[in-house]
Amino acid sequence: MGLQHKKKLGLMDYFRSPIQRNAILTAFAFLAIPMLVYLVFVVFPIFQAAYFSLYKWNGLGSLTDFRGFENFTKIFTDPIFGKAIANNFKIVFLSLIFQIPLSLMIALVIARRFKGAVIFRTIFFLPYILSEVIAGTIWSFVYNPQIGIQNTVLADWIPWLANFQFLGHQDTVFASIFVVLIWKYFGLHMVILIAGMQSIPVEVEEAAYIDGVNKWQLNWHIILPLLKPTILLSIFFSIVGSFQTFDIIWAMGRGDPVNGAETMVTYMYKYGFQRFQLGFGSAVAVVIFMITIGVSLLYQKFTAEKES
Numbered sequence: 001m002g003l004q005h006k007k008k009l010g011l012m013d014y015f016r017s018p019i020q021r022n023a024i025l026t027a028f029a030f031l032a033i034p035m036l037v038y039l040v041f042v043v044f045p046i047f048q049a050a051y052f053s054l055y056k057w058n059g060l061g062s063l064t065d066f067r068g069f070e071n072f073t074k075i076f077t078d079p080i081f082g083k084a085i086a087n088n089f090k091i092v093f094l095s096l097i098f099q100i101p102l103s104l105m106i107a108l109v110i111a112r113r114f115k116g117a118v119i120f121r122t123i124f125f126l127p128y129i130l131s132e133v134i135a136g137t138i139w140s141f142v143y144n145p146q147i148g149i150q151n152t153v154l155a156d157w158i159p160w161l162a163n164f165q166f167l168g169h170q171d172t173v174f175a176s177i178f179v180v181l182i183w184k185y186f187g188l189h190m191v192i193l194i195a196g197m198q199s200i201p202v203e204v205e206e207a208a209y210i211d212g213v214n215k216w217q218l219n220w221h222i223i224l225p226l227l228k229p230t231i232l233l234s235i236f237f238s239i240v241g242s243f244q245t246f247d248i249i250w251a252m253g254r255g256d257p258v259n260g261a262e263t264m265v266t267y268m269y270k271y272g273f274q275r276f277q278l279g280f281g282s283a284v285a286v287v288i289f290m291i292t293i294g295v296s297l298l299y300q301k302f303t304a305e306k307e308s
Contacts, residue, residue: 046289053283058276071283081284084255084262085291087174091181091242091263099182100234103189108219110190111197121194125187132184136251139180143167143252167253170260177252177261184248185241189234196230197223232303239299243292264288 053072056065075081110120127135142149143166155162166176200223208218224231246265249255254270255262268288272281 049282049285049289052279053286055279056277057279059278060276065279067279071280072287074280075283075287080259080262081264081267083259084264084267087261088243088245088263090174091178091245092239094178095181095185095238095242096235099186100189100231100238102182103186103234104193104231106186107190107193107197108223111194121191124190127184128187128191130184132247133251135180135184136248139183139248140167140252143176168257170258173253173257173260177249180248180252181245185238189238192234192237193227193230196227199230200226236296236299239295240292243288243295264291 052063054066054068055063056067056071057063106124110117110124130138141147145151145163145165145168148166150161150164150166166172204222204226205218208222213221244265245263246269249261249263249266250269253261255266264284265288268281268284271277271284
């Protein structure tokens with residue numbers, strides 16, 4: 001006897017059964033509110049910002065001064081915005097070569113079960129618990145030219161650093177803020193990587209030790225390959241977060257002096273909310289959105305090719 005051909009069920013076929021119909025309607029009911037919230041607070045503002053970007057508007061009154069793509073032309077001809085984009089990509093690049101490896105090295109050490117491991121994890125994760133504004137304010141005092149680290153610690157070994165303004169020089173402000181970014185966020189990546197390591201079966205490590213491998217060989221040839229999906233996830237969070245950098249930079253000097261630490265978000269805030277150029281600020285927001293989406297798609301394409 002031949003196998004009976006199974007008829008492919010359509011969506012309406014599921015509604016014919018009362019039990020299945022009730023299950024589907026219940027699922028739609030639970031999804032309706034989250035979908036509505038997403039449409040109202042995410043999708044609608046995106047289209048609204050795109051609409052505002054076509055006007056010269058100060059945020060008050062009606063939209064009457066239509067400018068088309070003039071705001072976008074102004075954005076890409078402004079050297080300050082070019083510097084802001086460059087700073088954002090510098091944050092991405094430096095995060096990938098400093099922040100992720102640092103988080104990975106610490107995770108490889110304290111992921112092991114030893115006395116005091118939980119204490120070390122807590123200490124390293126504490127900076128991430130602080131809000132960005134608090135972290136920026138704390139480090140503003142650390143870099144203070146009178147009471148900061150340059151006078152209390154470094155001046156004893158490097159005299160010319162006495163009263164040095166780390167946040168007051170164009171050549172040092174970006175590096176000074178990036179140190180804070182590493183300090184603030186490496187704990188998050190460390191916890192993500194530790195979670196990935198804990199998902200690796202203990203039997204894998206035990207079998208490796210039985211075969212005679214040392215710790216370096218275990219980490220390089222076994223742990224890291226198994227940890228690849230978690231590392232890629234951490235890299236994605238680092239890239240997306242680098243394009244959203246705002247609070248810490250704003251709390252530590254608003255990107256000045258001479259726009260040395262300007263980012264796309266601080267640039268948008270200055271024009272959109274300080275100078276009340278809401279149309280231009282919306283255009284900057286659209287550009288940031290498109291760049292972030294483009295980088296995310298490129299990242300997904302790259303990771304998909306690596307995994308295939």
